[in-house]
Amino acid sequence: MAKAKTSFICQNCGAVYTRWQGKCDACGEWNTIVEESQSGGIGGGPSQARRKGRPSALFSLSGETEEAPRIVSGMSELDRVTGGGFVRGSAILVGGDPGIGKSTLLMQAAAALARRGYSIVYVSGEEAVAQVRLRAQRLNAADSNVQLMAETNIEDILATLASNAKPDLVIIDSIQTIWTDIADSAPGTVTQVRAAAQTLIRYAKSSGTAVVLVGHVTKEGQIAGPRVVEHMVDGVIYFEGEGGHHYRILRGVKNRFGATDEIGVFEMGDGGLREVSNPSELFLGERNTQAPGAAVFAGVEGTRPVLVEIQALVAPSNLGTPRRSVLGWDQPRLAMVVAVLEAHCGVRLGQHDIYLNVAGGYRINEPAADLAVAAALVSSLSGIALPADCVYFGEISLSGAVRPVAHAAQRLKEAEKLGFRQAVFPTASAELPRLSGMTSTQIGPLADLVVRVASGLKKT
Numbered sequence: 001m002a003k004a005k006t007s008f009i010c011q012n013c014g015a016v017y018t019r020w021q022g023k024c025d026a027c028g029e030w031n032t033i034v035e036e037s038q039s040g041g042i043g044g045g046p047s048q049a050r051r052k053g054r055p056s057a058l059f060s061l062s063g064e065t066e067e068a069p070r071i072v073s074g075m076s077e078l079d080r081v082t083g084g085g086f087v088r089g090s091a092i093l094v095g096g097d098p099g100i101g102k103s104t105l106l107m108q109a110a111a112a113l114a115r116r117g118y119s120i121v122y123v124s125g126e127e128a129v130a131q132v133r134l135r136a137q138r139l140n141a142a143d144s145n146v147q148l149m150a151e152t153n154i155e156d157i158l159a160t161l162a163s164n165a166k167p168d169l170v171i172i173d174s175i176q177t178i179w180t181d182i183a184d185s186a187p188g189t190v191t192q193v194r195a196a197a198q199t200l201i202r203y204a205k206s207s208g209t210a211v212v213l214v215g216h217v218t219k220e221g222q223i224a225g226p227r228v229v230e231h232m233v234d235g236v237i238y239f240e241g242e243g244g245h246h247y248r249i250l251r252g253v254k255n256r257f258g259a260t261d262e263i264g265v266f267e268m269g270d271g272g273l274r275e276v277s278n279p280s281e282l283f284l285g286e287r288n289t290q291a292p293g294a295a296v297f298a299g300v301e302g303t304r305p306v307l308v309e310i311q312a313l314v315a316p317s318n319l320g321t322p323r324r325s326v327l328g329w330d331q332p333r334l335a336m337v338v339a340v341l342e343a344h345c346g347v348r349l350g351q352h353d354i355y356l357n358v359a360g361g362y363r364i365n366e367p368a369a370d371l372a373v374a375a376a377l378v379s380s381l382s383g384i385a386l387p388a389d390c391v392y393f394g395e396i397s398l399s400g401a402v403r404p405v406a407h408a409a410q411r412l413k414e415a416e417k418l419g420f421r422q423a424v425f426p427t428a429s430a431e432l433p434r435l436s437g438m439t440s441t442q443i444g445p446l447a448d449l450v451v452r453v454a455s456g457l458k459k460t
């Protein structure tokens with residue numbers, strides 16, 4: 001009898017080796033390589049009769065629908081991130097840390113969709129039907145027409161789906177619990193996760209059903225990460241949040257049918273997730289406007305302005321190498337802003353510890369936050385509080401200039417709407433709106449900002 005072929009596969013990145021080793025050369029993780037059987041494989045053997053297909057023209061006059069057909073949930077924070085609803089025949093991955101609220105979000109979405117008349121199947125591989133039902137009751141979603149299934153074998157799931165009326169949307173919670181007969185590794189290994197995801201994606205394409213795969217991400221990479229699934233699916237959404245904070249951010253990172261820079265904001269409470277339609281109010285909720293070191297950044301996420309407070313603490317250091325601690329922003333970016341302040345503005349931070357924090361556990365991805373960070377640093381170092389009614393935005397270049405950023409008008413309008421009276425931003429910012437009751441200070445070189453902060457940021 002032929003010996004079953006086995007390979008050694010990294011559970012973090014999916015790299016394949018012929019023998020075991022302690023460290024994965026591809027991703028650098030330790031102890032992630034596991035022996036998996038390769039027997040069976042995916043797809044038919046060579047003896048199978050081949051089916052002949054027929055290619056079709058890219059543009060045909062018969063005119064199939066141009067817009068991807070969407071399944072709209074009516075939860076606007078979710079629909080915004082998916083680009084206007086789930087696309088029929090597509091598969092997306094919803095990833096996130098265990099316990100962040102993925103099952104809660106998808107149960108609420110399933111209920112919302114069912115109320116709009118869509119047929120939804122929720123496959124739970126982690127919880128029993130009774131548990132899922134209990135959660136749905138707590139979320140006020142139990143009365144809805146969502147079909148529940150507690151099943152982990154992919155062939156059984158597809159057989160069940162085929163024997164019932166074709167659903168509009170299938171939710172698989174989670175992909176790590178699903179296993180297939182054709183691969184004989186343990187559930188949760190890369191081979192199983194990849195094979196199960198492939199089968200489900202094929203099902204989505206052939207049936208026109210939208211498929212949502214839930215995947216846990218663990219930093220240790222012990223469970224086969226959904227990273228291997230990311231390349232296969234049409235869209236990837238991450239559900240993020242900081243421990244100790246109640247709100248959660250849904251962030252699109254891949255989308256074959258729409259934009260990827262959108263976020264959705266939710267607040268986790270007793271009754272599940274609540275949509276937050278004005279995140280700025282939430283992030284600016286608990287401000288201490290008298291303290292030095294705090295600056296409000298007027299940011300934009302996708303199509304929506306988001307105002308957040310950036311807090312800096314600059315304190316003399318006892319260490320040989322001063323500490324630089326950043327939460328919610330890029331560490332290298334902070335190093336750059338500090339270097340520019342030192343080199344071009346005469347601000348000495350070399351002997352100081354720096355702690356930088358974005359309020360509320362929010363994470364900023366824009367370089368436009370540079371100017372607000374610089375203002376917060378200078379304010380903390382000098383002990384002079386910035387005006388409470390002022391916002392900042394602008395990118396800092398290595399030459400010490402403050403460069404214009406996109407969406408200046410949108411940022412200013414949002415700040416005005418929320419009651420801010422001053423704005424500091426780069427000169428040469430295009431498309432400025434008329435602002436009633438708001439003074440703007442336009443900065444060329446970063447050194448100007450330092451002078452103004454030191455003099456209490458009075459009007460020009």
Ligand code: TYD
Nearest residue numbers: 098099100101102103104268269270271272
């Ligand atoms: P869950 O959706 O099970 O997370 P995941 O599927 O991502 O692992 O969410 C679990 C957490 O959410 C748990 O810590 C409790 C909290 N939670 C609430 O605070 N309120 C609620 O109404 C629900 C259902 C959960």
Ligand code: MG
Nearest residue numbers: 102103126173
């Ligand atoms: Mg869950």
